[in-house]
Amino acid sequence: MRFRGKLVDISCIQHFTRVLGTISKIIKSCVLRITPTTWYFILSEKVVSGGVQIWCELPQGHFFDEYAMDGVSAEDNEIYLEVVPENLVKAIRTAQAAKWIKIKLTKKHAPCLTVEVDLPTVSAHSRLVVHDVPVSVVPHRMWPDYQEPELPQFDVSICMPQIKTLRNIVEKMKNLNNCLTLAANYNGELKLSVSTDMVSVSTHYQDLVNPVRRDMGSDEDREPQAFSEAKIDIRRFAQFLSGQQVIPNRVICNIVHKRVVHFYLQHEDVSLQYFMPVIAT
Amino acid sequence: MxxxxxxxxxxxxxxxxxxxxxxxxxxxxxxxxxxxxxxxxxxxxxxxxxxxxxxxxxxxxxxxxxxxxxxxxxxxxxxxxxxxxxxxxxxxxxxxxxxxxxxxxxxxxxxxxxxxxxxxxxxxxxxxxxxxxKTLEPDEVLDFNFLSTNVINKIIMKSECLKEAFSELDMTSDVLQILLSPDPPYFRLSTFGNSGSTHSDFPKDSDMVESFQCTQTQTNRYKISLLKPSVKALTLSARVSIRIDNRGFLSLQYMIKNEDGQVCFVEYYCSPDEDVDEAEH
Missing domain, CATH: 3.70.10.10 (Proliferating Cell Nuclear Antigen)
Known part of the structure; x- marks a missing residue:
């Protein structure tokens, strides 16, 4: 197993930092899957421990100038590592003005992702900062646990409104109750509501875009006004919204009535899928 | 429609x-x-x-x-x-x-x-x-029976200078003592905390004082924990009127201007901390 990559372009470094920053805000610990073309950050919680699933793809070519890897074997040319994204972020946070960053898989006393940062100086001497981020190697037999989650047939898909205003609203709703009902329809409407003994609050968005459905056939008879809804943990939703350090080009919310809430974030080349556990009602 | x-x-x-x-x-x-x-x-x-x-x-x-x-x-x-x-x-x-x-x-x-x-x-x-x-059954609210004819001492001043004094109140003190007098020190705020006593004096001819109508020397103590919340009103306000009546009851009236220049009022009434000497009478 071998991995080394080098980031040189300053805008790539900053973009990489922001993307990792976003990931670290919503995931404490996850699996980093390294393939010849892509970095994946994967979280696949068991239902008993929360049931969150996150799948994030970073095409390496958009970030790395040099990229070399050998997987566990020729057939399975991949590496699976368990990492704490926040540690990686800490390591590259110093690199905002760096000439280059090298990331290597090393074996010190334990397996590490070693981040070498070359910082600019006024004199001829170079300043090299080295961080060792401990990781653990995920054995081959565990790999099937980290497959891309299958997408169910969604009842509704809708583009989310501006994250910034949505964040305010969800933060306020968080102070009222623990769970929030998310509802949307094919008429471009999105509804967020909380309700307690004391108060019920609901916010309505109109004129949002419904992305075109790939398979129109199965539910053509569905009324565009009919809402599909699901109840989710408000703190998790707030955390997801406040973690955004990049303003994504597009955030799509997909709902399977009372079963699944799935967010799909797309920002330039990076994509992130977030399956948020639904609270049974 | x-x-x-x-x-x-x-x-x-x-x-x-x-x-x-x-x-x-x-x-x-x-x-x-x-x-x-x-x-x-x-x-x-x-x-x-x-x-x-x-x-x-x-x-x-x-x-x-x-x-x-x-x-x-x-x-x-x-x-x-x-x-x-x-x-x-x-x-x-x-x-x-x-x-x-x-x-x-x-x-x-x-x-x-x-x-x-x-x-x-x-x-x-x-x-x-x-x-x-949800609305709840109304209770009777307190009637402090604070009559302007019974007011002994009254000051109207700009809120600015009181803001600092109030936001820095020594909260280890149980009480805030307010002295109002036609003679020096005119207007004094005192606290008696763990680390010593503090006195803030406000001269009556200061630019901050807009009206000074004190007829006799009055020293009253008020629970600091009860007065502290009034800082919220104080920080918003432009002007404050401080009045104390013959029973030692304190009235604070805050004049608050909104962005459109309209004026609203907020008032606080506080009863004096029971004095041992007076309790005997």
Whole structure:
């Protein structure tokens, strides 16, 4: 197993930092899957421990100038590592003005992702900062646990409104109750509501875009006004919204009535899928 | 449109209907008295009065006169109910509480009468939020019987200089002692904390003092924990009137100007800390 990559372009470094920053805000610990073309950050919680699933793809070519890897074997040319994204972020946070960053898989006393940062100086001497981020190697037999989650047939898909205003609203709703009902329809409407003994609050968005459905056939008879809804943990939703350090080009919310809430974030080349556990009602 | 005609018919059923272009005019005033969860709301043709009390010793009143609203209809002489102020404020500020230039949240507030919830409809940038807050059985509020004819000492001053004195109060002290006198030191605030006593003196000929009408020397103590919440009103206000009557009761009246230059008042009443000497009389 071998991995080394080098980031040189300053805008790539900053973009990489922001993307990792976003990931670290919503995931404490996850699996980093390294393939010849892509970095994946994967979280696949068991239902008993929360049931969150996150799948994030970073095409390496958009970030790395040099990229070399050998997987566990020729057939399975991949590496699976368990990492704490926040540690990686800490390591590259110093690199905002760096000439280059090298990331290597090393074996010190334990397996590490070693981040070498070359910082600019006024004199001829170079300043090299080295961080060792401990990781653990995920054995081959565990790999099937980290497959891309299958997408169910969604009842509704809708583009989310501006994250910034949505964040305010969800933060306020968080102070009222623990769970929030998310509802949307094919008429471009999105509804967020909380309700307690004391108060019920609901916010309505109109004129949002419904992305075109790939398979129109199965539910053509569905009324565009009919809402599909699901109840989710408000703190998790707030955390997801406040973690955004990049303003994504597009955030799509997909709902399977009372079963699944799935967010799909797309920002330039990076994509992130977030399956948020639904609270049974 | 069917919806809008239906709404205007519906409006007839409310005993109280108030509309406002900028919800911040109401929310900032209410924040100034938000030191307890439950508030009592009195609506009359003059406007709204919201009262918060604590420990039967302190009372805060916020007055939002009818002219603050651009539409204000009340069908009864007086309407009153108790409401959870924390929840009310969360609802009023659901779109965020900081001022964003060019964006304001409009509010429609309706109440259909005894036993009905308070309905709020907020709108910002085409996004609608409906809130329905349960109202509670009103209790009797304290009557401090504070008559202006019994006032012995009175000062009107700019809030600025009091702000610092109040926000830096030594909270290890149980009481705040207020001395008002026609002779030096005129106006003195004292605390007696763990690390020593402090005295802040305000000369009567200071630019900050706009009116000084003190007839006899009065020294009274007030529980600092009861007075501390009034800092919220103080920081918002432009001017403050400090009055103490012959029983030692304290009245603080704050003049608060909103972004449109309209003036609202918030007042605090506080009873003096029981003095051993006086208790014997």
């Amino acid at each position: 069917a919806l809008s005609t239906q709404q205007s018919n519906d409006d007839d059923q409310y005993v109280l209907l108030a509309k406002l272009d900028n919800v911040r005019h109401v929310s900032t005033i209410l924040k100034a008295i938000h030191f307890k969860e439950i508030a009592t709301l009195f609506a009359s043709p003059m406007g709204l009065k919201v009262t918060v009390e604590d420990a039967k010793c302190v009372q805060a009143n916020a007055f939002i006169q009818e002219s603050i609203f651009h539409h204000y209809i009340i069908k009864e002489e007086q309407v009153n109910f108790k409401i959870n102020l924390t929840v009310l404020l969360e609802c009023l500020t659901i779109f965020g509480s900081s001022a964003v230039p060019g964006v304001s949240t409009s509010l429609k507030m309706c109440y259909a009468g005894y036993g009905c919830p308070l309905l709020l409809i907020l709108e910002e940038d085409g996004v609608l939020t409906d809130c329905s807050i």
